[in-house]
Amino acid sequence: MNLKDQKGTITCKAAICWEPDKPLTVEEIQVEPPSVSEVRVKMLCASICHSDIIALQGFPLALYPRVVGHEGFGVIESVGEGVEGLKEGDTIIPAVIGECKECPNCKTGKTNMCYKFPLNFTGLMLDQTTRMSIKGQKIYHMFTCSTFSEYTVLNSNLVVKVNQAIDPWHASFLSCGFSTGFGAVWKEAKIEQGSSVAIFGLGGVGVGAVAGARSLKAGRIIGIDLNEYKKSKAEFFGLTDFINPNKLNGKSIADKVREMTDGLGVDYSFECTGVESLLNEALDATKTGSGVTVFTGAVVQKHVPILYWTLMAGKTIKGCLMGGVRPHSDLPQLCTKCINKEFDLDGMLTHQVDLNEINHAFELLKQPECLKVVVNMG
Structure with missing residues (x-):
């Protein structure tokens, strides 16, 4: 049962990580009312992303106790002072970065790298405090989101109001993973009609x-994954060819891609795994003189060697966060596409669990038939 005291603090359940590589515990925590420019959200569902896994392991900062989770869908329960454009009852998705529309980057419209609301690794709100605690001990947030809690507090700029017509699960997928992959093709690479594309990793981002490549009418969409089950899932979204690296008999992935493209390589490659060894494969798989490689995966290593002469062959590497998608300018467009069935996210959902089964959800992700897990918050 969720209880609110006279000061407006809510007692509710959340999944807490107390130390790395240990099971989460579902316990009652206290969530304070929203402060200035903040909203408190009742989470309806959340989904799990690779970034949650590495955050539990202490990347990039070992902050404990902590409530992770950054994909989700919820309803605004209360609004703090100074919040504009949002009200109680609005359906929203969290965003890991903001869009102030005033800083130099936001004004150009060329990037989603907002100076005022960058990706936050501190585990704290913008005023360097936390809104969550357990028995008087502070709890760290994740990207100021913490969606594995029945209630959470976010800065209002990190909240995107979405049409109530959207399916809650679909909205959760759009809040990070799917949008990162779609945006990498749409916003960062801006691929041309008829382009050839290689996508390394066919998880939620891949x-x-x-889906982004099909939407922009790519001519050939090659997916690379060790999991044969992902082939049929990706074909649902428009995949035309599939490579399983375990079946190449010693041949490199890049060599196989060139073999499939008249010896040239692809116009664009997208590295969606965060596996360091695949970064150079993705680069090597593109065309000499014009190939573009976009890195989307969260790589734990701070320094990754790049094959210099491969890069000097006129190729381009581009990194991105959230696929270059701007939360307030672009995410609503993706939500509209989803509602209009321009892509069907039912094909991503493979498992559902309740919050008290959160550890089982992370175990499910290790199964070959698992693509996305939804955590129903009740």
């Missing part, structure tokens, strides 16, 4: 990249 499937988003497949």
